[in-house]
Amino acid sequence: MNIQELMNKYYNNLNDNDKLICKYIINNKDTCYKLSIENFAAKCNVSSTTLFRFAQKISLTGFSELKVKLRLEAESKSNNKINLLEAVTDSYHKMIDHIKNKDCTSLFEKMYNAKRIIVYGSGYSQARVASEFKRIFLPTKKIIFNMHGNDMAEAIGALASEGDFVIIISLSGESKGVIELAEILRLNCIPTLSITRMMNNTLASLCEENLYINSILLPEQYTINYEISTPYFILIELLYLKYQKYIQTK
Template sequence: MKLDELVNKYHNTLNSNDMYIWQFILNHKDVCFKYTIDEFADHCNVSKATLFRFAKKLSLNGFSELKSRLKLEHDEKEEICCLDYLETVCECYHKLIDDMKKRDCNSIFQLMENANRIFIYGSGNAQKAVADEIKRIFLSIKKCFYVITGDDTTNSLVHVATENDLMIIVSLSGESPVVVNMARKLNMKNVPMISITRLKNNELALLSDENLYINTTSLNIDSVLNYETTTPYFILIEILFLKYQLYLSGV
């Protein structure tokens, strides 16, 4: 029987101190199972004897069994979360693959073929890695991309790029001030642009001639830090690369 079920079962025997302890547990489930009895009592502002009596009222042997129950329930919750995350992430990957397989990318490839130079910019660390990967895989078929990094280089690009070039911008949100400002300036010069962003309405996508979208999943790893999946970027560009080869072969 879970702890909340035990609390419900023996609710009539619990006093205000017991309910105070239970509320503390509910508010700190992610950490209280790590506490020693002294630490628990100190954080909860109750005596060790009060903690022991609380555990006994729930038909537990003592604090050690209470702590074991808390850890077990925490681990079970973590396992369920991991399974949910796994399912969500895999569905995200499968959907992207299906969407890219069906997508007609000819208009994107025509922009690439007509461009004198192709510049690519990634707005964050993950996006820069994507830009480098695009450069690497397309170089294998002698298609050159110029990866742009740094504010100075970005400012210079805005001045030298022409309507005969192509700009590819990789951004998560498509809303960062640096990206939007650069896209607006390039748009005013009629420089063709392709955006690669998260699947949602965003300023960068509106300013671009062609849009490629990914679905990302935000994972709450430790209740403090969020991890945003980046693999969809690499799935997208690899499928784009394969479709480009088919385009060149006339298939």
């Protein structure tokens, strides 16, 4: 068990001074292990003896073991953050290499020949990406519609017609709305591009063209529920640069 689990397990056996120590540890987990027993006790406004007995009350041999466990947990947390940074930057590099080396001729032909390009983002982050797509592709002089929200999927199915090209941006590619939209577009023979997280998904299987990103969810220790969306924007920029290179050949 980690320190927090031990404190919770034995909480009913702790007195008021012990609970002050618990509060201090919770608020200073990453630094308190560096303190001597005297300094640690002073920070908690208790005696060194109380601190030593507190460690025993939560099943540890004494203050030294308490410090070791706190140090190991802090170092593990730090290593996880470093590993996450490496994972995120690695995902960027992989996605960049994938787009750089991908043959986009078929995709660009559909975009070039389309009368209108409709970009649909299924969620909040995807809506931001759809807006960025419209902004960065404006110089192509294509008529680009930017639509988002689950309630708009049905409207796009009714709006899209022959000569259009529809881009569907979805994280999982498994939500009911995007699947139904892709099915309607396929039945109407309207070409589509899916942009989803790098994984096999139903939306990708329904679309003629597919692009993928590596998306990473921040661990709980970062205190916010957030999935990194930067790869979407990198993809859009690289796609625009490649498209410009393509139309120069026309």
